[in-house]
Amino acid sequence: MKWVTGINRKRxxxxxxxxxxxxxxxxxxxxxxxxxRNLGDNVIADNAEYLLLKVLPQHIRQEYIVFRYNIxxxxxxxxxxxxxxxxxxxxLIKYKQESFYHYTSEILRVAEEQQIPVYFNCVGVEGYEExxxxxxxxxxxxxxxxxxxxxxxxxIETLKKCYLQKGGIRITKVIDPxxxxxxxxxxxxxxxxxxxxxGIIRDQIFADYGIEGIEKxxxxxxxxxxxxxxxxxxxxxxxxxxxxxxxHKFALEVLEAAGRTKEAERYxxxxxxxxxxxxxxxxxxxxxxxxxxxxxIIAYALKVPGIALVWNNKLLFWGKRIxxxxxxxxxxxxxxxxxxxxxxxxxxxxxxxxxxxxxxxTRMQYExxxxxxxxxxxxxxxxxxxxxxxxxxxxxxxxxxxGAELRYTSMNHLxxxxxxxxxxxxxxxxxxxxxxxxxxxxxxxWSERTYERLGLIAEDYEEEPPSYEVFMRCKxxxxxETADFEQLIAQTENLEDCTLFLDIxxxxxxxxxxxxxxxxxxxxxxxxxxxxLLVRVQTRYDLExxxxxxxxxxxxxxxxxxxxxxxxNITAAKVSAICQKNKVKWITMSKETLRKEVVxxxxxxxxxxxxxxxxxxxxxxxxxxxxxxxxGTQHISIKMLKEL
Numbered sequence: 001m002k003w004v005t006g007i008n009r010k011r012x013x014x015x016x017x018x019x020x021x022x023x024x025x026x027x028x029x030x031x032x033x034x035x036x037r038n039l040g041d042n043v044i045a046d047n048a049e050y051l052l053l054k055v056l057p058q059h060i061r062q063e064y065i066v067f068r069y070n071i072x073x074x075x076x077x078x079x080x081x082x083x084x085x086x087x088x089x090x091x092l093i094k095y096k097q098e099s100f101y102h103y104t105s106e107i108l109r110v111a112e113e114q115q116i117p118v119y120f121n122c123v124g125v126e127g128y129e130e131x132x133x134x135x136x137x138x139x140x141x142x143x144x145x146x147x148x149x150x151x152x153x154x155x156i157e158t159l160k161k162c163y164l165q166k167g168g169i170r171i172t173k174v175i176d177p178x179x180x181x182x183x184x185x186x187x188x189x190x191x192x193x194x195x196x197x198x199g200i201i202r203d204q205i206f207a208d209y210g211i212e213g214i215e216k217x218x219x220x221x222x223x224x225x226x227x228x229x230x231x232x233x234x235x236x237x238x239x240x241x242x243x244x245x246x247x248h249k250f251a252l253e254v255l256e257a258a259g260r261t262k263e264a265e266r267y268x269x270x271x272x273x274x275x276x277x278x279x280x281x282x283x284x285x286x287x288x289x290x291x292x293x294x295x296x297i298i299a300y301a302l303k304v305p306g307i308a309l310v311w312n313n314k315l316l317f318w319g320k321r322i323x324x325x326x327x328x329x330x331x332x333x334x335x336x337x338x339x340x341x342x343x344x345x346x347x348x349x350x351x352x353x354x355x356x357x358x359x360x361x362t363r364m365q366y367e368x369x370x371x372x373x374x375x376x377x378x379x380x381x382x383x384x385x386x387x388x389x390x391x392x393x394x395x396x397x398x399x400x401x402x403g404a405e406l407r408y409t410s411m412n413h414l415x416x417x418x419x420x421x422x423x424x425x426x427x428x429x430x431x432x433x434x435x436x437x438x439x440x441x442x443x444x445x446w447s448e449r450t451y452e453r454l455g456l457i458a459e460d461y462e463e464e465p466p467s468y469e470v471f472m473r474c475k476x477x478x479x480x481e482t483a484d485f486e487q488l489i490a491q492t493e494n495l496e497d498c499t500l501f502l503d504i505x506x507x508x509x510x511x512x513x514x515x516x517x518x519x520x521x522x523x524x525x526x527x528x529x530x531x532x533l534l535v536r537v538q539t540r541y542d543l544e545x546x547x548x549x550x551x552x553x554x555x556x557x558x559x560x561x562x563x564x565x566x567x568x569n570i571t572a573a574k575v576s577a578i579c580q581k582n583k584v585k586w587i588t589m590s591k592e593t594l595r596k597e598v599v600x601x602x603x604x605x606x607x608x609x610x611x612x613x614x615x616x617x618x619x620x621x622x623x624x625x626x627x628x629x630x631x632g633t634q635h636i637s638i639k640m641l642k643e644l
Contacts, residue, residue: 025384026063027376028644030082032107034090034100035070035406038244039278040178040294041090046275047177048088048121050184051368059373062380065643070406071103075616079110081644083379084117086371089177091124091314093142093159095134097208102134105141112144117375119148122177122364124314125155128162139163148375151367154317172367175321175360178294179353181301185279189302195236196343197269197282197304198223199290200254202246205311211331223254225336226289233340240269240281242292273477274405287347289339293318305346307339323354392638395624396631397427397501399613400444403634404480410453411476412442414483414491421495424638427630428492429501429536429612432485432519434511439468440485440518445505453477486522493529501556501588501610503536512545520551536588543582556586556610559593572598576605586610591619596626603627617641 031052033045045068056064069078079085085107095101111118129135142150142163149170152159156173164171182188200223206214230237239255241247248271252261260267272278282288282298287305290296293315299306300322308315308328319328327346329339402420403409412430420428431444444450446465451458454474456466465471474482492500504515523530530553537543538558546555559565559575575587587602588610599609613632614620620631 025380025382026065027060027083027379028081029064029066029084029086029376030069030079031066032069032071032085032087034088034092035072036244037407038242038247038292038294039272039275040242040292040297042275043178043181043278043294043298044090044122044176045088047180047184048086050180051121051177051365052086052372055365055369055372056376059369060376060380064376067640068406071100071107073616074103074106075618076106076110077618077621078616078644079107079116080114082111082114082116083382084372084375085111085119086368087118087120087123089122089124089153091126092120093123093138093163094126095129095132095138096127101138105137108141108144108146111146116146117148117371117379118144118146119368119371119375120150121368122151122153122174124153125159125163126312126314128158139165149367149371151364154314154321170367170370172363173360174364174367175357176294176297176318177364178297179301179357179361181279181298182303185276187276187279187283187302189304190284193284193286194234195238195285196230197285197288197290197295198226198237198239198254199288199292199295200239200241200247200251201291201309201311202244203250203253204246205291206331209311211311214331214334219250220254220257222334222336224258226339227258229336229340233344235286238267238269238285240295241271242278242295243272247292271478273408273479287343289343300351303351305343305349305351307343307346309334309339321360322357324351390624390641392641393424393426395629396425396620396633396636396638397429397610397612398425399429399632399634401428401430401442403615406635408477408480409634410444410450411480412444412483412488413476413480414487416480417491421498424642426497427499427501429503429632430488431503431505432488432515433465433505434507434514434518435466435468435471436464437467438514438518440515440522441468441471442483442485442488443471454482485518489522489526489529492532493526499532499534501534501536504542506538507542509541512542516545516549519553520549523553524551534586540578543578543584547582554586555582555584556588557582557584559587559589559598561590561592565593572601573605576602576607579607580605588612591623594623594626594628599627617644 031049034041052066092100092104108118143166147169150159151172151174153174153176160171203216203219227237239251241251251268255261255264255268269281272281279298282295282304283302285304288295288299289307291309291311296306296308306327308319310316310328310330315328319325327342398420400410400412401417404416417428430442432440433443433446435441448458451461453476455478456474472482492498507515534554534556535546536556537546543555543557546553557575557579560570586608591611591614594611602609608629610630611623611628611632613634614623615633615635623631
């Protein structure tokens with residue numbers, strides 16, 4: 001859950017909140033967004049947020065607060081606290097791909113139960129089948145009484161004729177909100193550029209959408225031939241993606257097929273991790289040829305001429321809407337000379353917003369304003385729901401020092417730790433491991449996923465982990481700087497009122513000995529700091545070795561998964577006995593191990609319980625009802641919870 005406070009991330013109550021009238025309560029709005037590594041979906045949400053924050057002060061007289069809600073999260077406790085629900089946009093009214101029909105239907109089910117008004121902002125409609133159960137589930141949900149309005153970016157006729165059966169829903173034809181990107185991010189096109197951007201899309205996309213005859217080899221050849229043709233025309237080129245992992249991997253294959261792997265820095269744009277980076281990349285091009293729809297929409301917003309390689313009818317709808325159908329090339333027209341010539345012609349003519357587009361932009365804002373004005377005022381008149389205040393800073397632990405952007409986790413990043421501290425967190429968990437040359441660094445184990453996150457080749461480190469120097473040069477996801485244990489300890493020491501769990505993993509006996517030696521060496525003499533540390537171990541041997549160390553630490557023991565407990569006959573009583581023998585006051589466990597009876601039995605032995613990790617309010621509240629003392633989380637905001 002992201003606490004939305006405007007594109008510039010200023011807090012709503014500091015800069016955007018209207019003074020509360022004494023007889024009106026604050027309105028809580030959930031903005032539903034699609035959160036993944038395809039940043040086009042997040043661009044939609046940013047643009048929708050921009051519109052929402054523009055409209056709210058004009059049409060609501062009381063306080064309001066907006067939270068961005070990940071459509072995949074299934075956080076029903078949070079949904080039930082909303083006064084208004086707004087879907088930010090994107091291709092949501094579909095059922096064949098990505099399971100949006102399920103997530104959308106579940107959100108609408110809760111909204112219908114609670115009678116929370118819902119508005120769909122600038123959504124895409126993709127197909128209809130009377131015999132498809134998924135389609136009919138979505139259709140039934142869209143006809144709930146809670147649905148008050150739907151604005152559509154493309155196939156409005158299918159929505160009207162096939163999906164909607166009842167009256168009373170305002171239906172309007174609008175445009176994709178990403179057309180506002182230049183204004184939202186404050187980014188303009190570089191008019192001096194001579195570089196053509198090639199927006200790579202995953203190789204299976206055509207087959208997945210029923211387009212036959214285009215194999216992976218065909219796509220590689222197409223991109224390589226486009227590169228040759230662009231060079232013949234005297235332009236430079238650069239590959240880029242919207243950030244999706246599959247797109248990124250295929251782009252690396254294209255780069256290799258083009259023989260430019262050694263020049264990747266020049267010919268492959270750095271993988272974007274946030275929306276303004278993606279918009280910034282596209283702004284640097286003279287023109288683009290791209291598969292992703294929102295690469296093309298962002299380009300249009302920046303007035304960068306774009307050619308779309310069509311794999312879905314939504315691209316054709318978009319091309320027709322903006323009046324540049326000829327720039328949307330269908331598979332039967334995939335001739336490299338033709339594609340490049342259409343691009344060059346488009347670059348000569350430029351990009352102009354047609355009157356129809358401008359009218360759709362106005363209508364997009366008007367319909368959102370109508371929903372806010374009509375249902376926001378009604379929500380303000382409802383009675384205030386009072387709940388007992390929870391001291392969340394005493395209950396929540398920021399796992400791996402906290403996640404970022406609702407999608408990046410396991411980074412152990414010091415700047416994110418500071419952000420979480422400012423958000424209200426006072427308890428943190430960090431992972432530490434040894435490098436091949438015996439240095440302690442902050443990393444969530446040495447696994448294939450870790451190496452991918454760090455931009456390293458896993459095969460190079462099958463025998464041993466990277467050296468300290470190699471690790472410290474890396475950046476998680478290409479942006480988040482790595483840290484060593486000394487840096488972590490120094491920062492923790494400066495944050496005087498915080499507690500830090502140190503997860504050492506499950507090291508070999510040799511590695512454990514080195515780790516204990518390093519931890520003691522770095523922490524020795526820091527008495528006040530040591531009081532705020534808890535070392536999290538997984539075996540009795542590890543516990544005994546720390547007990548014998550020259551520096552004494554508070555320890556947290558681990559209760560394994562139910563399968564391991566059953567296999568090895570591990571019970572809460574046996575775990576408690578080990579803890580009591582070694583003066584351990586804390587047990588950590590995964591959410592799979594969590595059971596109310598287990599927590600109660602551990603409490604009977606005087607053992608406190610910390611569970612890792614949950615990212616929804618629904619799960620956190622359920623864990624707290626079971627009596628859990630601490631809950632680990634990566635994305636939940638303490639300030640957001642306090643505002644609720």
